[in-house]
Amino acid sequence: MKHKRIFLASPHMSGKEQKYINDAFVTNWVAPLGPNVDAFEKEVAKYAGSTAAVALSSGTSAIHLALELLEVQAEDLVFCSSLTFAASANPILYQKAIPVFIDSEPTSWNMSPIALERALKDYAAKGRIPKAVIVVNLYGQSADYDPIKQVCDAYEVPIIEDAAESLGATYKGRMSGSIGKFGVFSFNGNKIITTSGGGMLISDDIESLNKARFLATQARDEALHYQHSQVGYNYRLSNVLAGIGRGQMEVLEDRVIRKREIREYYHRELASVPGVTILDEQAYGRSTHWLTTMLLDPKQVGIEPVEIIKVLEENNIEARPIWKPMHLQPLFKQYSYYSHAEDEDISANIFAQGLCLPSGTNMSDLEIDEISNIVKKLISV
Numbered sequence: 001m002k003h004k005r006i007f008l009a010s011p012h013m014s015g016k017e018q019k020y021i022n023d024a025f026v027t028n029w030v031a032p033l034g035p036n037v038d039a040f041e042k043e044v045a046k047y048a049g050s051t052a053a054v055a056l057s058s059g060t061s062a063i064h065l066a067l068e069l070l071e072v073q074a075e076d077l078v079f080c081s082s083l084t085f086a087a088s089a090n091p092i093l094y095q096k097a098i099p100v101f102i103d104s105e106p107t108s109w110n111m112s113p114i115a116l117e118r119a120l121k122d123y124a125a126k127g128r129i130p131k132a133v134i135v136v137n138l139y140g141q142s143a144d145y146d147p148i149k150q151v152c153d154a155y156e157v158p159i160i161e162d163a164a165e166s167l168g169a170t171y172k173g174r175m176s177g178s179i180g181k182f183g184v185f186s187f188n189g190n191k192i193i194t195t196s197g198g199g200m201l202i203s204d205d206i207e208s209l210n211k212a213r214f215l216a217t218q219a220r221d222e223a224l225h226y227q228h229s230q231v232g233y234n235y236r237l238s239n240v241l242a243g244i245g246r247g248q249m250e251v252l253e254d255r256v257i258r259k260r261e262i263r264e265y266y267h268r269e270l271a272s273v274p275g276v277t278i279l280d281e282q283a284y285g286r287s288t289h290w291l292t293t294m295l296l297d298p299k300q301v302g303i304e305p306v307e308i309i310k311v312l313e314e315n316n317i318e319a320r321p322i323w324k325p326m327h328l329q330p331l332f333k334q335y336s337y338y339s340h341a342e343d344e345d346i347s348a349n350i351f352a353q354g355l356c357l358p359s360g361t362n363m364s365d366l367e368i369d370e371i372s373n374i375v376k377k378l379i380s381v
């Protein structure tokens with residue numbers, strides 16, 4: 001083994017977390033509630049520019065509760081970005097609802113407003129309006145919400161903003177996660193900041209968030225005895241983990257800056273190679289570049305992304321394919337899919353031609369240099 005493993009994106013602690021963890025131990029708030037949870041919720045809500053937030057055990061549980069709050073039930077339709085991690089779409093199946101997958105547009109890789117409009121028009125003609133649209137902000141970059149919202153508003157469909165990968169990004173001056181009716185963050189180990197595992201649901205609708213808190217705590221009615229009138233979940237975040245989150249929030253802006261530097265570095269090294277595209281930041285906002293992603297034009301580059309991933313792995317470096325689109329997944333292939341153009345499947349092409357480069361904020365410039373050199377050599381032969 002040549003050197004220590006370089007991960008795609010690994011937890012990056014700042015040293016500020018321990019104080020909050022110690023507080024939890026000293027005060028014995030070792031429970032799924034407590035002062036760290038309350039403060040972490042306030043800090044994230046303030047940062048994201050939303051009225052309030054509910055800390056949860058994962059981003060997935062936040063999406064699930066958002067669907068519950070929008071009263072998504074069996075046989076209801078929910079539209080969802082196809083190019084995403086399965087966690088965006090799994091909660092639709094928890095509700096026994098029917099997902100409809102929407103393609104990407106080619107510039108940001110996020111939901112195509114054109115495909116969305118076609119899908120909404122088609123289903124509206126059949127008298128079937130979706131209960132929600134889950135819009136994913138991929139790899140640290142916001143989707144283009146103005147056209148997406150315009151289409152959704154025309155049919156009065158609420159947006160759940162899956163901002164699990166885009167905490168710290170902006171869209172036209174607004175913080176990512178604050179644009180939809182509900183916003184979802186994840187603090188899983190690979191995200192820009194982490195609590196080892198955790199999530200957050202944000203909204204300006206306080207009443208809904210209070211209901212989320214209730215549902216996340218086993219839906220226990222207000223009574224001394226244990227009384228329940230509906231199904232609840234155990235989805236609250238530990239006060240110890242919320243302590244990690246508070247320490248991480250103190251360095252979130254530093255992490256965004258470093259992620260952007262990493263992407264800049266790769267861009268400088270690789271973007272001039274014929275056939276290589278490093279995904280760009282769109283003019284409408286700041287991308288955190290949570291992961292730097294690269295596309296290889298098969299007409300100009302003689303090597304497949306999987307080959308590059310394999311060679312990097314031989315050098316103890318972790319790179320990954322782009323998320324496999326949901327409409328190509330065995331689990332979801334029976335559901336309908338609307339591509340960007342009738343004869344152009346953008347997300348399938350991105351999946352076939354793209355890869356994610358190691359983007360951990362704890363990586364050194366020397367390591368980025370080594371990765372770039374390996375990739376450059378492979379592509380140039």
Ligand SMILES: *Cc1c(COP(=O)(O)O)cnc(C)c1O
Nearest residue numbers: 058059060085087088164186188
């Ligand atoms: C990570 C992620 C989630 C899920 O978050 P967890 O905290 O792991 O449950 C949801 N959507 C997207 C796009 C993600 O990347």
